[in-house]
Amino acid sequence: MIKPRVRLPSTASKGEVIEIKTLISHPMETGYRRDAQGHMIPHHIIHTFTCTYNGEQVFRADWHPAVAANPYLAFYTVATESGRLRFEWIDDTGTVYATEADITVV
Amino acid sequence: MEPCTSDDVVRLNRRAMLQRLGTTGVLVALWPARAWTMSEAVQQAMHQRIGTRTPQPHGMTLRLPPLAETGNSVPLTVAVDSAMTPDDHVLRIHVFVEGNPEPVAATYHLGRRAGKAVISTQMRLARSQTVLALAEMHDGSVRSVTADIVVTLGACVEES
């Protein structure tokens, strides 16, 4: 399985607004396409993305098939304290893809 | 994508042509310059999310390229003009895509810890359309913004 990618600063000052970029490999299959034999390719998408900061959810995205395959998402959060950010993507098979990143806040 | 054949060309007699032009003329006269009518699907989805509140078109930007050569991956950035303080912040941003099989693209949950109400992502668009974004503010008010895009090769239903 291809690991999701995240990019954010490893250090920040307290109160600084930081940008977080995320990218994950997933077909985000709409359920409206047909394969070479003419059969409908089943709907298969990530429906929820969350970012938790030292256990507290600071961002969430609810996704529908209009989100492009191999979804890219960039958002912001306030660097409040040192610790760990956890990123989770949940798809409609119940699979949870996750990755974490640490941040030092001075 | 199949090429057009001569059978596809609609043959209109003069009377039918004048009738169509006449109707169009009336509609054009009644329509304000940049008005846009929301599709029923988007209206329903919108009401499910914001109830009877009326969105006000201000304080938000929606960046989309005016033309996408492929609808499979279109860059989109939505931003709300908000200091994101406890007294003034965005709760949620919704993106609607009326030209797609499903009217809602995504909902982003922000809140006070967001710092900046700016989201960048890649969308999948089935055809040329008007994309709508709504922002629910902490005080219950709702802002809106739209952007038009021409899509030359649609996604969602196109085969590989």
Place this chain on the structure above:
Amino acid sequence: MPWHLVALSAVLVVTYAALCLLDAGASAQYSVEGRRSGYTYLSPENQRLQDDDFANPGLLWVEQGRELWRQTDGTSHASCATCHGEAEESMRGVRTRYPRVDSQRGKLINLEQQINRCREVHLQAPAYPYESAALLALTTFVSWQSRGLPMAVHSDGPAAPFFAAGKHFFHQRRGQLDLACAHCHDQHAGQRLRGEVISQGQTNGFPIYRHLWQTLGSTHRMFAWCNTAVRAEPYPYGDDVYVNLELFLAWRGRGLPVETPAIRR
């Protein structure tokens, strides 16, 4: 002529020349002696996506390849890194030379086949199926080490007969539409086919992240797609016919920079 006007003219001429050189440096990268990379046919948004060192979806496969490079496999319990060390050093320039003739067997092989040959012979591991995620990831990772370097394959010497076969294929009509690659990609490159502009069909960006496929794909997947598009029976991935064509196309795009993983429509 008054001296200050002479000085001003000189400054203007020098500035103009400098700007021309700068501009030439920036655009000549993707266009060499009239040979145009697919990059030059992209919308600005897709050009930006290809250049984005985070958001380019092809980079997911580069990262996957990076992990596979270090993964031990087969009865040898060795990895690519065991023999080749750091890919950044050992694989630099490799992509620019493929396809090449494997002198031991007198056969033309492409990068995918070289990777599989290494697996079978040195790792004693089974070959990856063509177009599998693992093979795409490793091919992309290895190609990535040559990003920006100009394509420079040999078309002569032992490669000559394979090159001739590839060139012949490129100019041969096929399919119900009875078209050769050359008809679209040589004769009508730059013109429109329905809503799209026809590119020269250069291969310096492969494996590419193609929006239509919503995933990474190899040259052979592209050739099969093109053949199907003119209603010709495609060849199986890995077939000699396609490897020969790869060599001709690599030569046809000589000097263009490796752009793997390129973004294409």
